[in-house]
Amino acid sequence: MEKRVTFDGKLLPYALLLPQLLVTIIFFYWPAIQAVYQSFLIQDAFGLSTQFVWFENYTLLFSKPEYFHSLLTTLVFSSVVAFLSLSISLLLAVQADKHIKFASGYKTLLIWPYAVAPAVAGVLWLFMFQPSLGLVSQAIRTLGFEWNPLLDGNHAMALVVMAATWKQISYNFLFFLAGLQSIPKSVIEASAIDGASPLRRFWTITFPLLSPTTFYLLVVNIVYVFFDTFGIIDATTGGGPAKATETLVYKVFHDGRLGGDLGGSAAQSVILMVMVIGLTAIQFRFVEKKVQY
Amino acid sequence: MTFRRTLGATLFAFTALSSVPALAQVEIQWWHAMTGANNDVVVKLAEDFNASQKEYKVVVSYKGSYPDTMNAGIAAFRAGNAPHIMQVFEVGTATMMAAKGAVKPVHQLMADAGEKFDPKAYLPAVAGYYSTSKGEMLSFPFNSSSSVMWINNDAFRKAGLDPAKPPKTWPDLFDAAKKLRAAGHDKCGFASAWITWLNIEQFSVWHNVPLATRSNGIDGFDTELKFNSPLHVKHLQNLVDLQKDKTFDYSGRTNTGEGRFTSGECPIMLTSSGFYGNVKANAKFEWSNAAMPYYPDAAGAPQNSTLGGASLWVMGGKKAEEYKGVAKFFTFLSDTDRQAQLHTVSGYLPITLAAYEKVKASGFYKANPYLETPILELNNKPPTENSRGLRLGNMVQMRDVWAEEIESALAGKKSAKDALDSAVKRGNEMLRAFERTVTR
Incomplete structure (x- = not known):
């Protein structure tokens, strides 16, 4: 007779799930529901007077050109950062994967920046590029280029893009390196014997075989740029000049915390929440099914 | 020994706690x-x-x-x-x-x-x-x-200016800054911290022109911004023109740019009189301060400053x-x-x-005459409805909006008039939102 352990109780599975469920409800669902509820309210900063207004915060938001400006800024910022950090880290990973001296040393050094907190990264870059005191900006000036991220929106954008890209390269590098190491060497050797050049081997074999990693990283990077670059922006530009670096997340903070407009801020968070749900859905659908080896 | 001492101290603490x-x-x-x-x-x-x-x-x-x-x-x-x-x-x-x-x-x-x-x-x-x-x-x-003008006396002398006779009016200040620029301060003739406080808020009060209706908001929440007057536009236009060759150099929205004065980079800095402690501790040159400049053709200026x-x-x-x-x-x-x-x-x-x-x-x-400068400014004339002070809701966020518009003008993306019109329009929307949350 076969021996099988069975659990008859209906309660036990739920009891085992309970801790995880509690954590999810308390830290994820409850704040999310609060945000949705708050987005239907107009309230003063102290919470002394509250009015239920249904979708007014949303209509107000979409009637303001600033919101679309911020959306556009976010799209530009995230696509530039995602593209740069993915391509630079892929290049670095491919190089580090070769048989070179001190390979492990390079790898370790390249992973380091990931340990730096975003706000600290922002301050580091600010020190280098601050218009009057920054070391790098002084060097740029001696070359005759008028570098001024305090007033020029493009300069400020370039600054946050550099800081955000630098910060993300390590993470991407790690995944690309792992992905490269899992590509069977025999396939590459076979094509080398057939006479394919290194560049051709990369584009026809390595790159397609890396596509699941690349796609996963693309989604992770976009989510990173949407949410985790807040510290960098706050420390370097504060969303300025003239909103040139104000992303959607920074705007939530700015309106809600500095402006005391909790309803409008909550409405923005709800929209962001919908975006992330969309991104995650795409990731699950495509990573699981469409991207093929 | 140590143990006994700790024990003693603990016992003492216990008795002290329980007895009082x-x-x-x-x-x-x-x-x-x-x-x-x-x-x-x-x-x-x-x-x-x-x-x-x-x-x-x-x-x-x-x-x-x-x-x-x-x-x-x-x-x-x-x-x-x-x-x-x-x-x-x-x-x-x-x-x-x-x-x-x-x-x-x-x-x-x-x-x-x-x-x-x-x-x-x-x-x-x-x-x-x-x-x-x-x-x-x-x-x-x-x-x-209150806001005052801080002056680097050494830089003034080097540029052939007399620090005992600091610029009184904005045109005087612009001339002095041009001379300072020619004398080596080519990155910054003069600068202003708290860009909106100095150049919109205090500027309006000091020239006795309304920043907003209803005595700048003191008499009621139904106030509307008024700082897109010709005088305001003229001032911003001057700053925009001077930004081009760095006779004036924008130094941020808050007081983070103040260090450019103490480091000697900017020989004139318009900022709070509370900058005193920092100047005293860090400036390695002779310094002084003076009242804020005004436009001589504005009737009644200088009025009085505010807090x-x-x-x-x-x-x-x-x-x-x-x-x-x-x-x-x-x-x-x-x-x-x-x-x-x-x-x-x-x-x-x-x-x-x-x-x-x-x-x-x-x-x-x-x-120490520089400690009296802000008091003399505040008491310069009996306050009018334009100079009693200001009381505007959502002010923290509004200052950012105004600063954004000033930044657009200084970067050459908007004309001075368009920037101030837009600052007023966006500010008024925030005032209405504030009025709505407080008057229920």
Whole structure:
């Protein structure tokens, strides 16, 4: 007779799930529901007077050109950062994967920046590029280029893009390196014997075989740029000049915390929440099914 | 040995604790936003007060920048554990005033506690800023300042200018900055910290032109911004023109650019008189300050300046005995000698008339005229409806919007007129939103 352990109780599975469920409800669902509820309210900063207004915060938001400006800024910022950090880290990973001296040393050094907190990264870059005191900006000036991220929106954008890209390269590098190491060497050797050049081997074999990693990283990077670059922006530009670096997340903070407009801020968070749900859905659908080896 | 000593100390502590339950001190939480030398001043004040009596104990906590402190206080109030005393910067005044029930007005606090309190003892320009139109003081003035022009005397002499005759008008200032620029300050002739406070708010008050209707918001929340007048446009246009060759150089929205003065990079800096402590500690050159410049063709200019800095708000819903302690602490702060000493050490304004007279009589200003500059500015002329002060809701966020528009103009993306029109329009929308949340 076969021996099988069975659990008859209906309660036990739920009891085992309970801790995880509690954590999810308390830290994820409850704040999310609060945000949705708050987005239907107009309230003063102290919470002394509250009015239920249904979708007014949303209509107000979409009637303001600033919101679309911020959306556009976010799209530009995230696509530039995602593209740069993915391509630079892929290049670095491919190089580090070769048989070179001190390979492990390079790898370790390249992973380091990931340990730096975003706000600290922002301050580091600010020190280098601050218009009057920054070391790098002084060097740029001696070359005759008028570098001024305090007033020029493009300069400020370039600054946050550099800081955000630098910060993300390590993470991407790690995944690309792992992905490269899992590509069977025999396939590459076979094509080398057939006479394919290194560049051709990369584009026809390595790159397609890396596509699941690349796609996963693309989604992770976009989510990173949407949410985790807040510290960098706050420390370097504060969303300025003239909103040139104000992303959607920074705007939530700015309106809600500095402006005391909790309803409008909550409405923005709800929209962001919908975006992330969309991104995650795409990731699950495509990573699981469409991207093929 | 060590063990025995520790044991002894513990035993002593136990007996000390158990023997004085009747004399348990009432704790008063004071949240503040002062850093550096000014933080030391706050800590010292609390220590002195705690040493002066046994019933109450003031506990100070630093809560970050002014907006951070205010937001921490608001969040704490919503969570039901607000501090007793909260330091709020002047632009948060309208928000705090509108929060009836969340705050306890100072005049009421003093009356309830039976503390002697005469609003007339305080400098009118200071007390007026934090009082209702009926003259009831709502918050307790703490660190007050006004905006002044800081001058690098050495740089002036090098450029052939006389620091004893600082520029009086804006055109004079522009000329001086051009000369300074030619004499080696090619990255910054002059600069301004707090770009909106100096060039919109104080600018309007000093020229006796309305920043907003309804006495800049003091008479009611139904106020509308007015700072897109020809005079304002002319001033911004001048700054835009001078930005091109760095005769004027934009230095950010807050006071982070002040270091450009102490480092010697910018020989003229328009900023708060509270910059004094920093200049005294860090400037390695001879310096002085002077009143803010004005446009000579503007009728009535210069008028008088208005306040910056912060006041202490008492939060609502606390116990009577705690309020009594707060009232005692405010009386302690108002003491003439203490105020006179605070003024001469920190560079902030004396808040009582008696303290001002005392410092004046001591001849202190003869040797330190730069500490009197802001007081003379504030008292330059009897205030008009345009110069009593300002009280606009959503001011923190509004300042950012105004700064954004100024940045667009300085970067050449918008004309000065378009930038100010847009700043007024966007500001008015915020004022309406504020009016809506407070008038229900």
